[in-house]
Amino acid sequence: MPDNPLDSKIDSDMVNGPRPDKNHLPAATPSWSFSTFDENEPADDRFFSDSKENVELSHNFEYPDRELNNSKFTDSDPSLKAIHKMPAERPLVQIEVPEERPRETVKEVIIEFENVTKSFRNQMVLRDLSFKVHRGETVCLIGESGCGKTVNLKLMIGLMKADKGMVRFHGQDLARMNEKQITSTRIKFGFLFQMAALFDSMTIYDNVAFGLREHRLVNERDMPGYITERLLEVGLPVGVELKKPAELSGGQRKRVGLARALALKPEVMLYDEPTTGLDPIMTDIINELILQTQQSGERAGIIVTHEMRTVTKCADRVIMLYPLSRLEPDEPQILYDGPPEGLEDHSDARVRQFVRGEAGDRLREMNVARLGDDLDSTILTSDLDDLIGNRKTISRG
Amino acid sequence: MGLSDFFAFIGSLTLFNLSAIRWLIYRPPRWRNLMPLFYSIGVSSTWVVGLTGCFIGMVLAVQSYHSFREMGLESRMGAVINVTLVKELGPVLAATMLAGRVGSAMAAELGTMRVTEQIDALSALGTNPVQVLVVPRLVTCVLLIPLLTSIADCLGILGGYVISTSLFGIDSYYYWYYTEKFVEFADLIAGMFKSVFFGYTIGIIACHRGFHSRAGAQGVGQAATESFVLSFVIILAIDLLIGSAWNSVYRALYPGVPEGLI
Numbered sequence: 001m002p003d004n005p006l007d008s009k010i011d012s013d014m015v016n017g018p019r020p021d022k023n024h025l026p027a028a029t030p031s032w033s034f035s036t037f038d039e040n041e042p043a044d045d046r047f048f049s050d051s052k053e054n055v056e057l058s059h060n061f062e063y064p065d066r067e068l069n070n071s072k073f074t075d076s077d078p079s080l081k082a083i084h085k086m087p088a089e090r091p092l093v094q095i096e097v098p099e100e101r102p103r104e105t106v107k108e109v110i111i112e113f114e115n116v117t118k119s120f121r122n123q124m125v126l127r128d129l130s131f132k133v134h135r136g137e138t139v140c141l142i143g144e145s146g147c148g149k150t151v152n153l154k155l156m157i158g159l160m161k162a163d164k165g166m167v168r169f170h171g172q173d174l175a176r177m178n179e180k181q182i183t184s185t186r187i188k189f190g191f192l193f194q195m196a197a198l199f200d201s202m203t204i205y206d207n208v209a210f211g212l213r214e215h216r217l218v219n220e221r222d223m224p225g226y227i228t229e230r231l232l233e234v235g236l237p238v239g240v241e242l243k244k245p246a247e248l249s250g251g252q253r254k255r256v257g258l259a260r261a262l263a264l265k266p267e268v269m270l271y272d273e274p275t276t277g278l279d280p281i282m283t284d285i286i287n288e289l290i291l292q293t294q295q296s297g298e299r300a301g302i303i304v305t306h307e308m309r310t311v312t313k314c315a316d317r318v319i320m321l322y323p324l325s326r327l328e329p330d331e332p333q334i335l336y337d338g339p340p341e342g343l344e345d346h347s348d349a350r351v352r353q354f355v356r357g358e359a360g361d362r363l364r365e366m367n368v369a370r371l372g373d374d375l376d377s378t379i380l381t382s383d384l385d386d387l388i389g390n391r392k393t394i395s396r397g
Numbered sequence: 398m399g400l401s402d403f404f405a406f407i408g409s410l411t412l413f414n415l416s417a418i419r420w421l422i423y424r425p426p427r428w429r430n431l432m433p434l435f436y437s438i439g440v441s442s443t444w445v446v447g448l449t450g451c452f453i454g455m456v457l458a459v460q461s462y463h464s465f466r467e468m469g470l471e472s473r474m475g476a477v478i479n480v481t482l483v484k485e486l487g488p489v490l491a492a493t494m495l496a497g498r499v500g501s502a503m504a505a506e507l508g509t510m511r512v513t514e515q516i517d518a519l520s521a522l523g524t525n526p527v528q529v530l531v532v533p534r535l536v537t538c539v540l541l542i543p544l545l546t547s548i549a550d551c552l553g554i555l556g557g558y559v560i561s562t563s564l565f566g567i568d569s570y571y572y573w574y575y576t577e578k579f580v581e582f583a584d585l586i587a588g589m590f591k592s593v594f595f596g597y598t599i600g601i602i603a604c605h606r607g608f609h610s611r612a613g614a615q616g617v618g619q620a621a622t623e624s625f626v627l628s629f630v631i632i633l634a635i636d637l638l639i640g641s642a643w644n645s646v647y648r649a650l651y652p653g654v655p656e657g658l659i
Contacts, residue, residue: 159517183523191521197514201506211522214529264522 107134110268110300111156115165118151124324125151127333128165131319133268138294138301140311140340142354143321147333149304150194152321153270156302157189158182187215190261194272196253198245198260204231205241208260217264230259234289251282258289269293271303275310287313308355315340320351413527413605417535420528430533438499438534439541443548446494450549453486454478454556462565471565475572476579478557483580487550488588489636492595495542496628500603503534504624507607508617516608526608535600542596543589550588583647591639595632602628 111133118126125148133139141149154160155167158174167174169185177185198207208227212218218226227241234255245253254274261269274290275283287310294301294314303314311318320336320343327333336343336351343355353360457478465471507530510516519526561567603624610620 154517157521159520179525183525186521187523189521191518193514193518193521195513197518199510199515199518200513211524214522214524260522 107136109133110135110170111302112168112171113152113155113165114168116155116162116167117164118148118155118160118162126155126162127324129321129333130165131334131337133300133302135300136297138290138303138314138316140315140318141302141304141321142306142311142318144323144354145306147321147323149321150272153191153272153302153304156268156270157186157191187211187264188267190264190266190269192254192257192261192269192271192274194276196245196257198253198256200245202244203241204236204243204245204248204256207245207256208241208263211260211264215264226263230263231256233262234259235285251278251285254278254282254286255289258286258293262293267299269299269301271301271305273304273306275305275307283307283309290314308357311340311343318343320354322350409609410601410605413531413608414601416527417531417601417604420525421532421536424528424532426533426536431537434533434537435541438495438537439545442495442498442541442545445498446491446545447548447552449490449494450482450487451552451556453490453549454482454553454558455560457481457486457553458557458560458565462561471567472571473575473579474561474567475558475574475576478561479554479576479580480584482553482557483550483588484584485588485636485640487553488546488592488595489632490553491542491546491549492592492599492632493629495538495545495596496599496603496625496632499538500599500628501621501625503600503603504607504610505617505621507604508610508620511608511610512612512617531600531604531608534604535597538596538600539593540596542592542599546589546592550585587640587643590643591636594635594639598631598635599628602631 109132113129113131116126116129117124125146129152141152143149151160155162155174156169158167158177161175169188172181172185174182174185198204199210202210205224205227208230209218209223212223212226213220228238231241232238236252236255236259240248240252240256245256248256258274269290271290275286278286287307290301290303290310291314293299301314303310305311316339318336318338318340319334321333322335324333335348336346343351346352346355349360352358458474461474461477462471465474465477507516510530516526516530519529558569558572561572562569606620606624606627610616
């Protein structure tokens with residue numbers, strides 16, 4: 001895997017960092033409210049490899065703590081005591097993100113949108129949308145609120161159906177799949193919802209275990225270790241698995257959502273506004289986790305976001321959508337499709353304005369609506385109140 | 398609500414029903430998944446159902462005593478009170494309480510799950526929300542409502558008996574004599590039989606309303622209200638339908654029974 005120097009750095013520093021042997025951790029004693037598992041059934045090997053030493057993971061990325069599990073830590077080991085005093089938020093090692101990450105040119109197409117149109121009642125949201133997502137690619141979907149970014153994600157896993165056009169996964173039309181095929185397709189996706197969408201009647205443990213139990217991917221005996229591993233991976237401390245989602249902070253909930261999605265080892269990760277509503281530090285942590293998740297080079301990722309830091313940090317490619325209400329009837333909805341570096345100085349003013357966070361014409365429109373058409377277009381909003389005040393005095397006078 | 402909305406609603410409810418029944422047959426829920434629901438739907442409804450049953454028995458006794466007294470038939474009150482309770486009021490009352498206490502809570506819970514994308518998350522994890530959420534609730538409602546009905550029946554009979562004998566001084570021997578003479582096992586079965594349909598109605602309407610909840614606190618609240626109102630109306634309609642059907646069947650089976658006694 002690590003043909004890229006960055007990868008090996010992340011491996012050794014961030015993931016392989018101080019971490020206890022799971023056998024020394026307090027055993028999780030979850031409530032089995034949704035357990036549908038027969039303990040005697042064999043589990044899918046690819047989902048639990050720790051018990052079998054030197055068995056290569058058949059999946060294309062690895063969890064690099066196998067070495068640590070082989071009794072590197074003992075009870076007398078002083079570093080273990082330090083680990084038990086781990087802070088609530090496990091610190092992530094900051095790494096420098098190089099400006100350009102190596103990208104291969106020709107890769108397999110995983111998701112393909114072909115002339116997709118989608119309306120809600122009488123409001124058209126997506127019009128004639130076509131794009132492709134390739135293996136290992138991290139695509140950021142940006143655009144104003146209400147321009148159909150989240151709808152795109154839901155179309156990809158068949159939660160919504162396109163009115164016209166086709167959404168294909170590995171060349172197969174989602175609309176023509178039967179229920180079984182849709183299910184097996186959905187398992188290949190991991191979806192991090194905007195508000196995490198954790199099942200709030202269940203504990204964190206049961207949340208992460210849910211998909212694994214439903215599809216019988218991990219043996220119930222191996223489950224506690226596997227879940228702890230997934231939670232540690234997203235930097236959540238031991239002990240969190242017994243809590244209910246309502247007891248966690250927004251950032252922690254997002255991370256549990258990520259752990260739940262990653263537990264099924266998806267081929268494609270979909271992130272719906274992963275950093276919305278989080279503080280800057282937590283935003284950075286989530287960005288880091290996304291980067292860490294996507295770095296294997298095999299997993300495609302689609303990130304719907306407004307956060308330009310996420311775009312610059314994680315994206316290989318950026319697609320910018322524009323709301324249809326502001327477009328001419330024959331204009332394409334995708335304003336920009338290319339590397340994140342090209343956004344800042346793009347020839348289209350609308351792209352530049354979005355990236356820089358300048359409202360531009362919108363302010364004028366707003367002011368025209370408020371004050372009438374005779375307003376000078378260069379006027380600043382901060383001056384408006386004075387202007388309105390002057391007018392009132394004039395009209396009174 | 399326009400006519401087209403009405404038909405759209407009927408259509409969506411029918412599809413929802415079919416999907417629930419399909420999943421029930423295709424993948425019946427496990428006992429250990431049902432247990433928490435048994436508790437929240439059944440066990441915690443016991444008291445309120447029993448209490449209302451008891452009161453309705455007492456009210457029946459109080460209301461019917463004077464009319465019967467004028468006709469000099471007060472010793473036969475037991476028959477009237479208990480037939481009414483077992484055939485009609487017990488099942489309907491238990492269903493009403495269940496629709497109010499459990500149905501609207503279920504609609505609100507599923508509505509919140511819809512609004513917070515938890516139902517989408519179930520789909521995204523490759524499971525079917527109908528199978529995971531609806532089928533267990535439906536099964537629980539159908540299995541438990543006959544038991545709740547029998548609790549309402551028992552306490553109603555007890556309440557009516559206590560008021561009749563202690564307050565109105567009716568002889569306990571005649572009270573039970575006429576009860577035994579006129580209340581048949583078939584009446585009891587009729588009530589239980591109806592209640593199963595009531596339970597199904599409560600479960601399916603509550604889940605359907607929850608699944609189709611609109612966004613926001615108001616949407617969820619509306620889902621809960623609609624669930625109660627709708628299921629109550631449908632329960633009464635079903636009551637009328639099954640009641641008359643049952644009577645015809647009964648009369649066909651036992652042609653000798655005079656009209657008035659059924």
